[in-house]
Amino acid sequence: MADPARNSLPLPDYDHLPIGGLQSRIRSLGADEVEELLAYERSHADRRPATEVLGSRLEQLRSGAEPSSGDPGAVRPEQGRGRTGSPVTPATSPQPSSPPPHGTPDQRGKPKGDRT
Template sequence: MTDRELPIPDFDHVPLGNLAEHLVPLDRDQLGVLLEHETAHGGRLPVLELLRHRIEALDAGAEPKGSVPADLPEVSGGTPAPAEVSPATAGPKINPPSQGVPTNPAQPRR
């Protein structure tokens, strides 16, 4: 099954903080598809727990509400990362601590 066939577009890229709200519109069968996909591909425990809790809620009488947008704003567009580090994108220059070299604090500086 491709990502396009999943009930949530770009499911693997939806941030965990937004995932719960995207599960509310789905029925039990759609959640089962996502649970099967996540188990086979990512196996991310927080995602599996969210899916299982939503399935339990539906089994307890909750109803799907709303609809999943075709294009989720949090996974599309955005500013692409720079291809390479330049002086404009580099972090600040730091000096090693006085007690030693940062990669080996036990070794004195020269």
């Protein structure tokens, strides 16, 4: 059953945000919004790293810090359209080789075959 409080949070999809992205995403929020997230976090998952980040930001805002520009709904870095897959290609992989025989660690292995 979905929690109705989740739908009204200042950050969309808050429950699925990684802790690393939380600090930058809350910079655009005001003190009331950060308080709301902190209360939600404490009553649900109560993740210590998340409560520390939210609590620290709340203290900054109460000490006179201003919310910075940004969009809390912006595409998250973990959902970006960067390169996917392995950067390794046949052109960048090393020549295959066998491990050295036992008892002679200074002897180089022999190539496994022709790579052309």
